[in-house]
Amino acid sequence: MSASPERREELLATAAEVFAAQGYNATTVRKIADAAGMLAGSLYYHFDSKESMLDEILSTFLDELWARYDAVLEAGLGPRETIEALVTESFREIDQHRAAVAIYQKESRHLQTQPRFAYLADSQARFEKAWLGTLERGVATEVFRADLDIRLTYRFVRDTVWVAASWYRPGGQHSAEEIARQYLSMVLEGIALRE
Amino acid sequence: MSASPERREELLATAAEVFAAQGYNATTVRKIADAAGMLAGSLYYHFDSKESMLDEILSTFLDELWARYDAVLEAGLGPRETIEALVTESFREIDQHRAAVAIYQKESRHLQTQPRFAYLADSQARFEKAWLGTLERGVATEVFRADLDIRLTYRFVRDTVWVAASWYRPGGQHSAEEIARQYLSMVLEGIALRE
């Protein structure tokens, strides 16, 4: 009936790895069970469906992400410092929840249509509001360029950060903070040499 | 036995739309047939498997992409002009083969492992060689910044371009060339206001 929370988390972690590597639909419960060293049916002692595993992975990821984002947004920083902090927190999140982020990237678009995953659309809306608002504030205070389509800029900044989840591996030669620093340097200053 | 090439292309186009919207594994042959206004079995008059549809979509896409890239790379342009031309051609490709690009983005990573799709890995290697080489040339000739990790820069430029396929819709308010121009401006000059 009831299962220990530690075992749940273990199984969710391995499930997330398989989901991230193979894609949710391509992942069978038997593959997850294999990776966990048990049989398919045994998973249903801990979870009541494959979909609820995905749900739990994504919702706990988003909960933690927003805890970090809210802390940044409520700190009263300037536009540029806010962007820097949001990007840095994003890379930290990628560092610690790489699999969940990769799943979110791949699956959230078509999951949003299902009622069960409506919170993905809500989160995306808050996401857009936070980033777009900060960018607009930066344009108004002459911190960011005014000659760019701001919506395009938003997508640009957002995507450059989160696609990193598709290639980033923790324990590589760059730390999350170092990658954030270089990304910010590219996004803010550009890659062309100034004379 | 044999089918007309025009009908094949029609069916491949609708199949690509469904693959891009739902993901390859989540797309059943019955859904493709539905979208094409026929029954599942009828698809096998034109194609010998679902996988060969995917194969044909991706390989024809890559063939056309490389025809464009090779033309740019053989033009003898400077590093900055080469990057600009590659980015512009990429956005034109996204404009004209949005579905194929979206599929490539989503599925190529785990398809590469299958022998049938080994050409995806080959293409990615050529891809990296072309972009990395141009960036290195730019650093050597003092056109691009030398203080950045060049491999990180490569992933940055590559990703910022191709993720656009996930939200770009042809016929929007910006043309492919206009988006390319703004993207290049952000990547090269940065989004921060210079004083």
Add this chain to the structure above:
DNA sequence: CTCCTTCCCTAACAAGTGTTTGGTAGGTTA
């Protein structure tokens, strides 16, 4: 020892999967 809980296995289920086989309406060719 006995009871109970935790955690997993064995074995099956119904539904959905990609694919095949045989047939057939309609047009083209001879």
Add this chain to the structure above:
DNA sequence: TAACCTACCAAACACTTGTTAGGGAAGGAG
């Protein structure tokens, strides 16, 4: 008219899918 080809349908196939039901080993509690 007769033979033929194109493009599809109808119905089934073997297999995989997520999920369920009953059982049992291990270990702690009384």
